[in-house]
Amino acid sequence: MRIILLGAPGSGKGTVAEALRSAYGFPKVSTGDLLREAVREKTPLGLVAASQMGQGGLVDDATVLALLRERLSREDCLGGYVLDGYPRNLAQADSLDALGLPGPEIVFDLRVSDAVVVERLAGRRTCPNCEAIYHLANKPPRKAGVCDVCGTGLVQRADDTPEVIRERLKTYHAKTEPLIARYSAKASLHRIDGDGRAEAVIREVRRVLEALLGHPDGAGH
Ligand code: ADP
Numbered sequence: 766m767r768i769i770l771l772g773a774p775g776s777g778k779g780t781v782a783e784a785l786r787s788a789y790g791f792p793k794v795s796t797g798d799l800l801r802e803a804v805r806e807k808t809p810l811g812l813v814a815a816s817q818m819g820q821g822g823l824v825d826d827a828t829v830l831a832l833l834r835e836r837l838s839r840e841d842c843l844g845g846y847v848l849d850g851y852p853r854n855l856a857q858a859d860s861l862d863a864l865g866l867p868g869p870e871i872v873f874d875l876r877v878s879d880a881v882v883v884e885r886l887a888g889r890r891t892c893p894n895c896e897a898i899y900h901l902a903n904k905p906p907r908k909a910g911v912c913d914v915c916g917t918g919l920v921q922r923a924d925d926t927p928e929v930i931r932e933r934l935k936t937y938h939a940k941t942e943p944l945i946a947r948y949s950a951k952a953s954l955h956r957i958d959g960d961g962r963a964e965a966v967i968r969e970v971r972r973v974l975e976a977l978l979g980h981p982d983g984a985g986h
Pocket of ligand 1: 822
């Protein structure tokens with residue numbers, strides 16, 4: 766089972782991917798997380814990526830594909846995974862097809878309005894160590910400013926500033942949104958209303974997935 770999450774920045778891809786990981790065990794493969802890890806470790810690739818990410822554009826396709834291939838080749842991806850943040854343009858969708866990966870492909874399109882995106886990203890805080898996601902109003906950590914999972918101090922992502930958020934939305938509409946037509950033509954696309962609360966969005970994704978899998982009580986266990 767290969768699950769692809771499409772949606773604007775702040776549409777909840779990371780939150781849904783984490784929920785699917787914890788419900789069914791599918792690893793969350795996030796190109797944003799992989800890139801931020803490379804940036805933190807100051808690898809040659811990370812140094813190039815940092816400037817591209819900081820401006821709200823896309824990191825070049827070859828760099829992201831190299832990171833993705835390495836991640837998908839690890840053993841935990843053998844039984845399936847959730848892709849969060851890839852593909853993000855038509856060329857990346859072609860590259861993904863060209864990898865010839867086995868298993869059915871299910872695509873969820875998380876629809877949110879731009880106004881909701883801006884509100885969510887402005888209040889988002891993340892853990893720089895384990896990438897757990899919080900929101901000051903909607904999902905505060907138990908102890909202010911500290912990650913519930915690993916105890917690291919939370920940060921505001923460098924690209925969650927108003928100007929960069931506007932650029933990321935522009936990038937999304939110009940480059941990523943055209944993928945919706947491509948995947949609806951392949952008939953594997955499921956449109957989800959992403960404007961509601963996280964629990965409601967997750968419930969809807971799981972309902973669709975379980976109907977497809979034919980396991981009303983859960984796919985994995
Ligand atoms: P969001 O979906 O909220 O924008 P991500 O964590 O998925 O956040 O991505 C952060 C940044 O990383 C993007 O703005 C982009 O610069 C870069 N990035 C992530 N995935 C890709 C990708 N598949 N191709 C190119 N750049 C990417």
